[in-house]
Amino acid sequence: MKGLDSVKDIIEAIKETAKGNYAPDTTVKGRISICEGCKNFTVLPVIKTRHCNECLCDIDIKTMFKKMECPLGKWHGEE
Numbered sequence: 486m487k488g489l490d491s492v493k494d495i496i497e498a499i500k501e502t503a504k505g506n507y508a509p510d511t512t513v514k515g516r517i518s519i520c521e522g523c524k525n526f527t528v529l530p531v532i533k534t535r536h537c538n539e540c541l542c543d544i545d546i547k548t549m550f551k552k553m554e555c556p557l558g559k560w561h562g563e564e
Contacts (some may be wrong), residue, residue: 489514494542494553501550508551516548516560523559 492516501507508516517535520526525539540556547553554562 506551520544
């Protein structure tokens, strides 16, 4: 269920923020590049943020944490 997965990602992002588990800038940029080439990538017109239509995430937030991963397996989390 997409909405539930999105809520799980938000909770995980909060936990990772508290731990300071951020991915290196090169990893974030690589992930964003992969997302931008995906058919599920979209930019929300009013607020101009990058989103995934598969997992409903804010790409800029999801890609910045080590453990997060693409639900389609296009990029993976790190420990």
